[in-house]
Amino acid sequence: MIIGKKKEKDVEIPSASLADIVFLLLIFFLVTTSIDTEKGLDLVLPPPGKEEIKIPKKNITNLFINAAGQAMIDNEVVDVNQLAGIIKEKLFENPLLIVSLKTHKDSEYNVYVHVLDQLKKAGAKRISLADPDEE
Amino acid sequence: MEFKKKTNIKLSIPTASMPDIIFMLLIFFMVATVIRQYSGLKVELPDAAKIQKLAVSKRHISTIWIDKNNNVVMDDIPVKNIKNLRNLAYQKRAADPQLIVSIKADKYTKMNTINKVHQELREASAIRVNYSALPGEF
Numbered sequence: 001m002i003i004g005k006k007k008e009k010d011v012e013i014p015s016a017s018l019a020d021i022v023f024l025l026l027i028f029f030l031v032t033t034s035i036d037t038e039k040g041l042d043l044v045l046p047p048p049g050k051e052e053i054k055i056p057k058k059n060i061t062n063l064f065i066n067a068a069g070q071a072m073i074d075n076e077v078v079d080v081n082q083l084a085g086i087i088k089e090k091l092f093e094n095p096l097l098i099v100s101l102k103t104h105k106d107s108e109y110n111v112y113v114h115v116l117d118q119l120k121k122a123g124a125k126r127i128s129l130a131d132p133d134e135e
Numbered sequence: 136m137e138f139k140k141k142t143n144i145k146l147s148i149p150t151a152s153m154p155d156i157i158f159m160l161l162i163f164f165m166v167a168t169v170i171r172q173y174s175g176l177k178v179e180l181p182d183a184a185k186i187q188k189l190a191v192s193k194r195h196i197s198t199i200w201i202d203k204n205n206n207v208v209m210d211d212i213p214v215k216n217i218k219n220l221r222n223l224a225y226q227k228r229a230a231d232p233q234l235i236v237s238i239k240a241d242k243y244t245k246m247n248t249i250n251k252v253h254q255e256l257r258e259a260s261a262i263r264v265n266y267s268a269l270p271g272e273f
Contacts, residue, residue, distance in 0.1 A: 019154045026157055029164035038196070038237060038267060039186040045253055045262040065246070105247035109201075109240050112249065113181040113266055120185035129253060 041116050046128055059096050061087075062130075063115070067106035071115060080114050087122035102130040169193045173211045176200040181242035182271030189265055195233040197224070197261075201240040205248045217251045224259035239267040 063083075064072040071080050078086060091097050099119055103112055119127055178200060189196060199220075200208045207214040210227075214220050228234050236256060240249060256264065 019157065022154060022157045022161055026161045026164065029161065029168055033164055033168045038189050038193075038265075039270065040189070040237065040265040040267040041183055041186060042190070042263075042265050045257050045264060047262060048257045048260060103246040103250065105245060105250065107246045108242065109244040109246060109249055110181045110242035112246055113183055113242070113268055116266065117183035117185050117268075120183075131254075 041113065041120060043116065043127065055098060059094065059098055061090060061097055061099050063099055063101050065101075065103045065107045065111055065115060067104045069108060069111040071111075080111065080118065083115060083118035084121040087119060087124055091122060091124060096126075097124070098126040098128055099124050100128045100130050173198060175211070175239065176202040176206060176208050178202050178239050178241040179243070180239060180267055180269050183266075183268040184271070186268050186270055189235060189237065191233055191235055195231055196235055196237050196265075197227045198237045198239055199252060201238065201244050201248055201252065203241040203243045205244070207248070207252065217248075217255060220252065220255040221259050224256055224261045228259055228261040234261055235263045235265055236261050237265045237267055 061074060066072065069080075070077050071083060072078070073083070073086060087099065101112075101115065101119075116127070175198065197210050200206075207217060207220065209220060209223050212223060214223065224236065238249075238252070253264075256262065
């Protein structure tokens with residue numbers, strides 16, 4: 001039996017709806033993309049290791065936060081909201097100043113972030129976190 | 136004086152290249168989309184005035200959630216024992232040297248937990264952190 005040659009047909013993928021499909025995909029990705037960038041306060045933690053770097057005492061300011069949310073700078077209790085001004089003055093006197101921040105274990109994170117915020121406001125770049133006291 | 140009627144010119148915006156433009160947009164959004172999204176913990180972020188955008192793209196960010204009951208979650212992996220955080224952070228850091236750890240902690244969390252997380256991150260050499268905060272003046 002001889003199989004007759006099939007009639008030649010124009011085989012074509014319809015491309016009229018291509019634009020619609022691409023539009024659909026575009027809308028999907030538009031909706032799923034979240035452009036919102038996260039914002040926050042940057043900090044670089046002290047590198048690991050126990051070895052201590054010798055820093056002249058006069059270049060260090062100790063800043064403590066106690067459980068009640070009070071800040072103490074150089075053995076003087078100050079209002080958290082005034083920290084920026086105080087640190088700014090200190091930085092003006094000594095640009096090499098390092099602020100060493102120590103927090104009590106029962107103090108709130110909120111206060112800590114506010115203090116960091118104040119330090120950023122004062123333009124303090126050199127912030128160090130003191131090791132918490134061993135229990 | 137009589138004005139001559141202008142010849143009729145057919146005006147139309149060419150639409151032949153429209154699919155190309157849409158394709159370009161599509162490719163842009165495909166590249167910009169990061170499907171990875173973690174659910175995390177429910178936290179009430181603190182607010183701060185001097186917040187800034189994270190310096191790297193989302194791909195280089197690991198997030199640690201800490202809620203007020205001291206639950207710690209890193210990228211949707213619950214950290215039962217805080218000592219396990221070191222390993223987890225170390226692996227992430229090894230896989231991506233540009234890593235920034237975003238800390239999303241509840242504002243009523245005690246610093247005890249935060250300090251422990253700090254210590255673990257330091258041991259893991261993941262020392263670039265960012266404290267997530269909401270814009271606001273306190």
